[in-house]
Amino acid sequence: MSKIKVVVVDDSALVRSLLSEIINKQPDMECIGTANDPLQAREMIRELNPDVITLDVEMPKMDGLEFLSRLMRLRPMPVVMVSTLTEQGADTTLRALEMGAVDFVAKPRIGVASGLQALGDEIVEKIRIASKARVSRLVAPPPSPTVPRDDSQQPPARPIGMRLSTEKVICIGASTGGTEAIKEILVELPADSPAIVITQHMPAGFTTSFAARLDSLCKIRVCEASDGQRILPGHAYIAPGGKQFHIARSGANYVAVVDDSPPVNRHKPSVEVLFKSCARVLGPNAIGVMLTGMGADGATAMKEMRDAGSYNFAQDEASCIVFGMPKMAIQAGAVHEVLPLKSIAKALMEKVSSAGGVRHRI
Incomplete structure (x- = not known):
């Protein structure tokens, strides 16, 4: 079997050395070259034809995002970004994912050597996933960085009493490639859509920026979930990185529960945790969606959702960056419909509309 190049x-010479060492310890991959700036990297890519590159966000001679943009327009290939754990680093990383980077690794600001070594298993796993990912050519530059939303431009929402199926809750799970998949669905949803709860595999420090970016783009309101927060129609709640997120009932209301319980399926947040609570608390009021991602997190719990009466969708293989989590959910018998990403938002609203006896326009 050929190794992943x-x-x-x-x-940073130190980071190049550490990453090379981590990669070369794996029996199925090898570091075939290192570059200290994008110009050197460009020549190395032409000469060595790697399967994956790891790319620092902050680079001399050419900004990492500019290099990524050119790369994905001219020679699309799997890229894993190496980002710093800062608010600016999180925003830049989200931009990189919009441009087509498969995934990212968050390196610590201090203790880089020990920090990267501790992240060794995560780094090589993401390289393996990236080597199998579907990448596409960047046709146009992505939107400008996040700006605060102007609610004066938003269409008026129906009063709470007139909302369509306020009891319905859309429950979304995703991993690799999920940030863009989630965005594509949420930007299409109307302001009076049902409540949405989301677990996207993402570390602490990045979900705040992710939620803010979505909130600036969507008709619905999007936020990072907080413990005890009421789950309301017209809002989406994203599991905070490094925490577990599930939902509970408090009287007539659904509320968010955010806690520091252990990882499940090695993930924190875990789709399994959220979907189990959706099966238990929501039953037939849940609509499940499994999007692109590696592994099987959430598949068993999504089957529990279906058994409890939910209606479930999965993203199809052709539109997934990694057809792992949807595939496992399908194999588990958890899914009613398998759809291309671009069709999911419309299908969700049609399902909600049929349940409420009213048709939404989307």
Whole structure:
């Protein structure tokens, strides 16, 4: 079996050395070259034809995002970004994912050597996933960075008493490639859509920026979930990175529960945790959606949702970056419909409309 060929691009000699060492310890991959700036990387990619590159966000001579944009327009290939755990680093990383990067690794600001070594298993797993990912050519530059939303431009929402199926809750799980998949669905939903709860595999420090970016783009309101928060129609709640997120009932209301319970399926947040609570608390009021991602997190719980009466969708293989989590949910017998990503938002609203006896326009 041929090894996964990796080129490491980073302006830090220490990081290049550490990443090379981590990669070369794996029996199924090798670091075939390192570059200290994008110009050197460009020549190395032409010469060595790697399967995956790791790319630092902050680079000399050419910004990492600019290099990524050019790469994905001219020679699309799997890229794993190496980002810093800062608010600015999180925003930049989200931009990189919009441009087509498969995934990212968040390196610590201090203790880089020990921090990267501790992240060794995560780094090589993401490289393996990236090597099998579907990447596509970047046709146009993505939107400008997040700006605060102007609610004066938003269409008026129906009063609470007139909302369509206020008891319905859309429950979404995703991993690799999920940030863009979630965005594509949420931007299409109307302001009076049912409540939406989301678990996207993402570390602490990144979900706040992710929620803010979505909130600036969507008709619905989007926020990072907080413990005890009421789950309301017209709002989406994203599991905070590094925490577990599930829902509970408090009287007539659904509320968010955010806690520090252990990882499940090695994930924190875990789709399994959210979907189990949806099966238990929502029953037939749930509509499940499994999007792109590696592994099987959430598949068993999604089957529990179906058994409890929910109606479930999965993203199809052709539109997934990684057809792992949807595939496992389908194999588990958890899914009613398998759809291309671009069709899911419309299907969700049609399902909600039929349940409420009213048709939404989307």
